[in-house]
Amino acid sequence: MTARILHADLVLPDPADQGIADGAVLVLDGRIELVGTYGEVHRRTAPQTPVHHFPGATILPGLIDCHVHLSMSGEGDAVATLDASDDRSLLLAMAGRAQELLNAGVTTVRDLGDRGGLAFALRDAIAAGRLPGPRILAAGAPVTVTGGHCWYLGGQADGVDEIRAVVRRNVQNGADVIKVMATGGGLTPDGPAPWVAQYTDEEVRAAVEEARRFGRPVAAHVHGSDGVRIALEAGVDTLEHCTFIPPPGSARGPDDAAAELIKKIAAEGASVCPTFSAVLGETIKRIGESGVRPWLDLVRHQHEQGVRLLAGTDAGIPGSGFGQYVDGLEWFARAGLDNGAILTAATSAAADALGIGHRTGRLRSGLEADLLVVDGDPRTELAALRRALLVLARGRALRPRGEFGGLR
Ligand SMILES: [Zn+2]
Incomplete structure (x- = not known):
């Protein structure tokens, strides 16, 4: 000993x-x-x-990053690089990224979407002490519609039956958590737009039900308020991004419906991971502070309404590297949270939301x-x-x- x-x-x-x-x-x-x-x-x-x-x-x-993609490089061409990588080289790159996270003080990550279950293999090697790295909770292939957000990760499913089958396949492959793409997203420009709900109420409910049968929590990728409502009412555990991004031409910032939804998120105890990261610094350079202020204000509003916020950087997407965890925390400070609340979002609150408060955090x-x-x-x-x-x-x-x- x-x-x-x-x-x-x-x-x-x-x-x-x-x-x-x-x-x-x-x-x-x-x-x-x-x-x-x-x-x-x-x-x-x-x-x-x-x-x-x-x-x-x-x-x-130890710090917890509630939202990463170990299979992506964090560079501008992250999706193209992923497409061009075979599984052997991808797995080695992922092992390097895990080490980089650990160097930055991150001892737990939740990987919310990779290809071919490679994050499961890496998770098991790290847990067995064969490789250095953070504890990994992994989702495998996110459940998404054909041609939908991140379809190229292999989790396409249309309709209730296919959704249930993909959830079961993920569980069988070793998923710790189920990821559902409830709306479109920016990384898949040819898919549905971020403000568009990809799935119906019934479909997201089926994913949650199937995950629950196997004791798995559900993380939902959500931007527009339709998707937020559908995911929340289906009973997902964490809402990722949760930007309430409106269709083009609408007024900026959350409307009354969004304000009601935020109250409901707090009341039901769902958690929100806004995925603040170094990307915001680049966004400000491009479109100015006024371009990101509504999002920062929205996150502060969620905090004030009692929503449990989680630190997570979406590391791997273009502009969010694996050594930049603290950048994400600093955006919470720019949004107006005090450091105590931010450190809680990075440790104890994150562990509780991920269901591992009895092990870490x-x-x-x-x-x-x-x-x-x-x-x-x-x-x-x-x-x-x-x-x-x-x-x-x-x-x-x-x-x-x-x-x-x-x-x-
Ligand atoms: Zn993501």
């Missing part, structure tokens, strides 16, 4: 709560054993236990040892998260900056 104490100026067991000044975490093999003040943890631990001191640093739960005795030591205090400066001194993923240590020796 390998035990070690990590000691820092501040420990954040759950960023939603108070931190522990001069705190420590005892890690025993892959699990968190004790969390408390350094004095308490030291007193309750065998005297010869190695202690690693991190002056000026904060220990917090907090520093608590018995949970898996997913944690991050950063130089500074992310409650006052989110950019401190870019200065990871140590990343533990299920107890395995990674030292992105290499300053602290002696950890294996």
